[in-house]
Amino acid sequence: MLNEELQVIFQTLKHNSFFIFGDINIDLFKYESHQASKDFVNQLLISGYYALINLPTRINMNICTLIDNIYIH
DSSP states (O other): OHHHHHHHHHHHHTTSOOEEEEEOOOOGGGTTTOHHHHHHHHHHHHTTOEESOOSOSEEOSSOEEOOEEEEEO
16 A cells, blocks of 8 residues: 555656655565565665665664665655
8 A cells, every 4th residue: 555655656756856754664674574665665766766774773682673764866
């Protein structure tokens, strides 16, 4: 659902530069193992958006995640 909505937004904004940022809660570190994460990242890449953060944004004793994201077109 999110990816379809993003696709419509990206088509509308395709000739403009924008930042997308927020606590999106899609862990980019799970790109290979989680289909929703992979679909989200692929939709961004297809639309010309690239992640500016590639280090963990949440770290605890057991796990590191990359869920607070910033993308630029």
